[in-house]
Amino acid sequence: MDPTREGALVARARVDAAAFGELYDWYLPRIHAYVIRRVGDRDVAQDVTATSFERALEAVRRPGFRNESFGGFLYRVAANAIVDHARRSRRTVPLGARAGDFAGDTAGDGDRDGAGSGSEPGDEFGDERATQALAAAVDRDTIRRALVRLSETHRQVIVMKFLDGLEIDELCAILECSRATFAVKLHRALAALRDAMAQETTDAA
Amino acid sequence: MRPDEFDDARPHGIQGDVPSDLPSDLAFAELEAELAVAGARARRRGREAPDPRFAVTLRSRLMAQARVPVPQAAAAPRAPWAIGTDPGHVSHQPTVVTPHLASRNPTALAAPRWPVLAAAAALIVALVGLNANAFLPVPAASRVRSAVGAELVRDGATTALTAGTELRAGDEIRVGTDGSAALQIGDSRVRLAGGSDLGLRTIDRASIELEQVAGRAWHRVTVPADGRYVVTTAGVTWTARGTAFDLDRSGANSPGGDVAHEVSIQHAVTASGAGLLVTVDEGHGATVVLGERPSIETTPVDATTAAADPWIRENAATDVALGLSVGMLDDLDLAAATIHPTWTPGPVPSPDPTVANTPVPTTATPPATPSPTPRATPRPTARPTPAPTLGTMGLTALACPGGVTLDWTVPDMAGINHIQILRGTSGEIPIAYPPGPGIVAIDGGYSTDPGTTSGYDVQEVSGSAWYRAVAYTAQNKPLAASDIRSVITLGAASLGTLGVSGTTPGELAFSWAPLGAAADCFSYYKIVKSADDPTPSYLTGATAIAVIGDQSASGSLVTGLPSGGTYWFRIEAIRATSLGKFVVGASSVVQATVP
Numbered sequence: 195m196d197p198t199r200e201g202a203l204v205a206r207a208r209v210d211a212a213a214f215g216e217l218y219d220w221y222l223p224r225i226h227a228y229v230i231r232r233v234g235d236r237d238v239a240q241d242v243t244a245t246s247f248e249r250a251l252e253a254v255r256r257p258g259f260r261n262e263s264f265g266g267f268l269y270r271v272a273a274n275a276i277v278d279h280a281r282r283s284r285r286t287v288p289l290g291a292r293a294g295d296f297a298g299d300t301a302g303d304g305d306r307d308g309a310g311s312g313s314e315p316g317d318e319f320g321d322e323r324a325t326q327a328l329a330a331a332v333d334r335d336t337i338r339r340a341l342v343r344l345s346e347t348h349r350q351v352i353v354m355k356f357l358d359g360l361e362i363d364e365l366c367a368i369l370e371c372s373r374a375t376f377a378v379k380l381h382r383a384l385a386a387l388r389d390a391m392a393q394e395t396t397d398a399a
Numbered sequence: 400m401r402p403d404e405f406d407d408a409r410p411h412g413i414q415g416d417v418p419s420d421l422p423s424d425l426a427f428a429e430l431e432a433e434l435a436v437a438g439a440r441a442r443r444r445g446r447e448a449p450d451p452r453f454a455v456t457l458r459s460r461l462m463a464q465a466r467v468p469v470p471q472a473a474a475a476p477r478a479p480w481a482i483g484t485d486p487g488h489v490s491h492q493p494t495v496v497t498p499h500l501a502s503r504n505p506t507a508l509a510a511p512r513w514p515v516l517a518a519a520a521a522l523i524v525a526l527v528g529l530n531a532n533a534f535l536p537v538p539a540a541s542r543v544r545s546a547v548g549a550e551l552v553r554d555g556a557t558t559a560l561t562a563g564t565e566l567r568a569g570d571e572i573r574v575g576t577d578g579s580a581a582l583q584i585g586d587s588r589v590r591l592a593g594g595s596d597l598g599l600r601t602i603d604r605a606s607i608e609l610e611q612v613a614g615r616a617w618h619r620v621t622v623p624a625d626g627r628y629v630v631t632t633a634g635v636t637w638t639a640r641g642t643a644f645d646l647d648r649s650g651a652n653s654p655g656g657d658v659a660h661e662v663s664i665q666h667a668v669t670a671s672g673a674g675l676l677v678t679v680d681e682g683h684g685a686t687v688v689l690g691e692r693p694s695i696e697t698t699p700v701d702a703t704t705a706a707a708d709p710w711i712r713e714n715a716a717t718d719v720a721l722g723l724s725v726g727m728l729d730d731l732d733l734a735a736a737t738i739h740p741t742w743t744p745g746p747v748p749s750p751d752p753t754v755a756n757t758p759v760p761t762t763a764t765p766p767a768t769p770s771p772t773p774r775a776t777p778r779p780t781a782r783p784t785p786a787p788t789l790g791t792m793g794l795t796a797l798a799c800p801g802g803v804t805l806d807w808t809v810p811d812m813a814g815i816n817h818i819q820i821l822r823g824t825s826g827e828i829p830i831a832y833p834p835g836p837g838i839v840a841i842d843g844g845y846s847t848d849p850g851t852t853s854g855y856d857v858q859e860v861s862g863s864a865w866y867r868a869v870a871y872t873a874q875n876k877p878l879a880a881s882d883i884r885s886v887i888t889l890g891a892a893s894l895g896t897l898g899v900s901g902t903t904p905g906e907l908a909f910s911w912a913p914l915g916a917a918a919d920c921f922s923y924y925k926i927v928k929s930a931d932d933p934t935p936s937y938l939t940g941a942t943a944i945a946v947i948g949d950q951s952a953s954g955s956l957v958t959g960l961p962s963g964g965t966y967w968f969r970i971e972a973i974r975a976t977s978l979g980k981f982v983v984g985a986s987s988v989v990q991a992t993v994p
Contacts, residue, residue, distance in 0.1 A: 196950070198918050211465035216627065218461060219638070219669055219676065222454055227447035240453050244460075251461055328434070331441035333902055337433065356431075356438035361951050384427045 195220050195265065197363070204264045207254045214251055221265065222247070225272050228358055231324045232276055242279050246272040266367020269360065273368060321346070321353050328357040340390035348383035355380060428910075432900035432954075436908045439956045454676040541566045541584050541602050544850055548578025549591070570599045574614065583850045584609075586621035587628060590714055594649065600631075611659075615647040617714040619723065632659045633689035635672040642666035642681075643718060643725060645711055657689040662700055664715065665726025666948050670695060681946070682727040702727050721851070722979040724923065730943060789830075790879025794820075794868040799920030799974055801891030802857045802981040807868040807881060809849050816873040820844025820866055822856060828867040828883055832875040843978050844868070854978035858888035892916060892984030897970055898954075899991040904962045907993060909945075910954040914972040914984045921950040921983060922975040926957060928966040934988060937971050938980060960993040 195217075206213035225246055230239035249271050253259055329341045341349065354360050354368065366376050542565045543551075549560035552571040560572060560580060573596050574580050580591040584599070584607055591597060595614020601607060607622065608629045620628045620639045630637045632648050647660040661668060662684040669678045670685060672693045679685045684700040687693050706712045706728055715725040716733040725733075793808035805820055821828050822839045834840055843855040844866075858864060868881040895912035914921055927941035935941035945957045950972075968991060972984040 196918050207465070209468075211462050212627075214465045215458065215462055216638075218458055219671065222449055222457075222676070223447070223678075226449040227442070230447055236450070240450070240457075243449065244457050247457065247461055248464070251464055255465075327441045328437055331437040332433065333437070334433065337430075337437075352434065356434040357441055359438060359442070381427075384430060388427070388430065 197263075200264050204254055204259070207251075208257075208259070214254065217264065218247060221268055224265075225268055228269060229272055229276060231327060231357065232321060233279075234323055238279065242272065242275045245275045245279070249275065263361075263363040263367045265361060266364035269358075269364055270368045321350050324353045324357055325349050328353055336391045336394050337387070339394045340387055343390045343393070344383070344386055347379075348386045351376075351379050351383040352387065428898055429900060432898055432908050432910060435910065435954050436901065436903070436906075436956060439908075449676075451676055455671075455673060458671075458676070542582075544581040544583050544588070546574075546578070546580040548575035548593070549573065549580040550575075566599060566602065568599055568602045571612075572597045572599070585626075586852065588617075588619040588621075588850070590617040590619075590717075592616070592710060611646055611648050613648055615645070615649055615710060617643070617645050617710070619643045619718060632687070633657055633693075635659065635670055635675065635687050635689055635693050635695075637661060637668050637670055639666070639668045642668060643715075643723070644668045644679075645714070659687045659689060661685045661687070662705060662711065663726075664705070664711070664728060665724055700727070702731055706731050706733065721848075722975065722977055724946075724973075724975050724980070726946060729946070789877065790870065792868045792870060792879045792881040794866060794881035794884050796864075796866045796884040796886045797917070797919055798858075798886040798888050799983055800889045800914075800916050801983045802855050802974065803864065803866070803886055803888060804853065804855050804919065804974060804976060805844055805866060805868070806853045808852060809870060810879045812870070812878055814872050815849065815870045815878055817845065817847040818849075818851075818868060818870050820854060820856070820868050823865040823867070823883070824863075826865055826883055826885065828865060830867070830869045830877040830880045832869070832871060832877070843976070843981075846978060851977040853976045855974065855976045855981050857981050862888050864888050891982055892972065894970055894972060894984045894986035897968055897986035897989045899968055899989050901994050904994055905960050906956060906958045907960060907968075907991065908954065908956045909968070909970060911970050911986050913951050913953050916972075916983060918950060920974050922973050922980070923948045924950075924952065924955075924970055924972050926955065926968065926970045928968050930964065930966055933967050933990075935967050935969050936982065936985075937973060938982060941969075962993050965990065965992040 200217070203213045203217050207217060222243070226239060226243045229242045229246070230236065233239050233242060246268065250264075250268050253267070253271075254264075325341055325344075329338045332338045332341070341352070344352070351365075351369075354365055360368070362373060362376065366373055369376060369379065371379065543560055543562050545562050546560040546564075550557050550573045551560040551564060552573060553567075553569065557573075566582060566584065572580055572582065572591060574591045574593055576593045578593050580595075582589045582591070582597075584602055585604065587607060589597065589609070592615040595616055596612035597614075597616060598610035598612060600610055604623060605626050606629075607627070608631070610631045616630075618628070618630060618639065620642050622628045628639050630639075630646060632646065637644070637646060643664040643666075645660075645662045645664060648658075661670070661679060663679045663681050665681055667678050667680045669676070670687065671677075672687075675687075675693050675695055677685065677695050677697060679697055682700060682702070683697050684705075685695055685697045687695045706715065711728075712733060715728045715731075718725050719733055790810040790812050792810060793806075795806045797804045797806075807818065807820070809815065809818060819832065819840050820843075821830075821834055822841050822844075824837050828838055829835060832840070841854075841856045843857070846854065856864070856866070863885060865883050865885045867883045869877050870879040871877055892914055893912070894914065898910035899907055901907040909926055911924075914924075924945075924947040925937040925943045926945040926947075927935045927937050927943050929935035929941045932941060937943055944960065945955050947955050967988050969988045970986045971982050973980050974983045
């Protein structure tokens with residue numbers, strides 16, 4: 195969505211239901227797709243998607259809501275909602291999340307709307323299912339095998355960039371980093387992928 | 400990731416924790432392209448679209464929550480002197496007032512504040528009660544451009560619809576079976592076919608809401624970034640922005656039920672209703688059976704098939720003649736189309752035709768009782784032509800890479816024949832025509848159509864330029880002029896090196912650096928190809944193989960290309976105006992063979 199228009203809609207959404215409705219119409223298919231790639235199950239995806247939009251509506255109606263990248267904010271809310279759902283259900287397999295995602299889960303859900311969380315998003319939700327979907331669509335076996343060898347941090351960057359097709363502002367909002375830092379993260383992820391490909395080639399030989 | 404953020408690296412554009420061993424960006428280009436193709440493929444494979452019933456149910460729930468007024472007590476703590484004992488008062492206080500006043504001396508403001516606010520509230524209530532629309536100006540351009548065999552229903556009264564009539568919210572336009580009408584609503588246009596019935600529910604800058612009760616209409620939508628354009632057909636709402644679409648409700652009374660057909664000519668249109676939320680992409684059509692539970696079917700529409708429909712072909716040809724893109728039909732030759740004469744832009748009709756018919760008291764008047772008095776005592780104040788008062792025009796000039804976009808307003812004055820934008824090299828631009836030395840009458844700023852209010856001037860190099868809009872009579876006598884606007888022009892932007900890759904037969908993935916200019920400088924990207932021109936351009940007739948409306952897009956997968964063909968490819972960012980297009984940015988040209 196055009197950032198100017200999005201900003202105007204978010205500003206109006208606090209008092210104008212129709213403005214939020216337009217944001218919903220634009221982002222629903224994107225958020226739903228983002229969620230279902232990670233949870234697989236359609237019913238769970240609907241629950242998580244609904245939770246995400248309810249949290250988003252609650253947030254935009256708060257005074258002082260920061261309106262920099264609503265899309266990024268929404269994806270981050272969805273990412274957190276995925277983890278929250280997993281924590282509640284204690285089911286790891288449908289989420290494709292790693293056991294490590296739930297380590298140290300003692301603080302409760304708290305305010306997970308995306309602002310103020312100091313932990314790395316990579317620690318908060320898994321993306322193995324999404325990675326597998328991306329890998330399955332890659333032509334070269336070398337890349338396919340290398341993708342699943344990557345660390346979660348690198349994998350997450352590549353999946354969100356190339357499978358989810360997120361805009362850079364959205365990526366930066368999810369990863370809580372600047373554009374410049376994201377550029378470095380992507381460089382490192384691609385470099386790691388290239389190294390993993392080289393390793394795959396060596397192993398095959 | 401925008402390629403330019405890599406291309407400029409070892410990234411001097413990246414600050415902070417930049418590792419010293421960043422690899423070359425080129426080394427990743429192929430890898431990135433492969434991943435982009437794979438991502439697109441994976442998205443196509445997935446069943447990712449939300450269930451329509453879920454979408455509508457959730458939307459309804461959210462809308463209900465969103466309509467609950469935002470609680471104010473927590474947001475704005477009351478000042479000690481505020482009237483706080485009655486919650487009814489609190490709900491009417493603007494939240495910004497209390498903190499603003501909190502920094503002031505309460506004893507000085509407490510007494511006058513409430514009477515003023517009460518008066519303001521009373522005024523607002525009065526305005527609302529008396530129909531605020533009557534006090535808010537309808538956009539000047541909201542009027543009838545042409546009408547044949549059509550009626551205007553306003554305030555319960557029906558009159559013949561005539562060109563030049565100003566339109567306002569609440570109006571209803573009914574077109575006879577053999578009639579037609581063309582409306583200008585803000586910057587948008589609606590052309591109505593015979594048998595159509597259109598209600599104008601809301602007309603303001605931020606929102607245009609129409610109800611298409613019957614018949615067929617061509618909607619050419621141009622709304623500002625924060626605006627919306629909505630057409631309702633029974634329980635289904637069609638929402639668009641910056642697009643063209645054809646909506647046909649001629650089947651309203653057909654035996655099969657109330658049916659509406661839509662074709663998205665340029666960009667997408669969203670249809671929503673009970674249990675329905677579907678985006679109809681450019682080049683697709685939708686058939687909706689209206690009712691309490693509307694159903695929809697969308698299908699791709701071939702450009703040739705669409706253009707075979709005379710209504711679509713003629714409207715598209717009209718838009719092309721106005722310099723507008725027609726998306727899916729851009730590559731067709733519509734020149735041979737017959738354009739209905741009522742759609743041809745014409746001069747503003749005289750606002751008061753009786754003026755022209757008023758007999759001039761000349762010798763033709765029966766001189767039965769000639770009186771010498773009038774000649775003996777002529778009134779000197781009445782006869783001499785008063786010094787013409789120059790009307791006021793608005794003009795904005797926005798410097799975009801590669802050109803300047805110009806938007807103007809036309810005063811409602813009789814006698815205006817054409818608008819001409821003049822470009823000068825200093826802050827002095829005389830309005831006389833022909834222009835003097837150093838003043839240029841720009842091609843992209845000339846129009847005889849009063850409904851055309853935007854144009855452009857191509858400026859390929861950086862520098863300063865001054866502009867002025869002038870309205871002239873047919874004899875080039877200036878009737879109105881704008882203030883002079885200056886801009887610092889910009890050279891065309893680079894979209895970087897066009898990345899091209901692909902292994903699937905007939906498919907190529909393209910990547911580029913997104914245009915970094917203001918959103919108002921961008922209309923769409925076009926990827927063009929040519930087999931023999933090493934410098935293909937959309938504006939010089941190269942074949943467009945893709946159009947991308949998202950300015951932030953940095954890649955696109957193009958399918959259906961002829962396998963084995965070798966072409967020169969380039970992507971261009973285009974800014975389209977009412978009077979034409981110009982290239983805002985372009986990538987390098989790359990030669991590639993389609994796998």
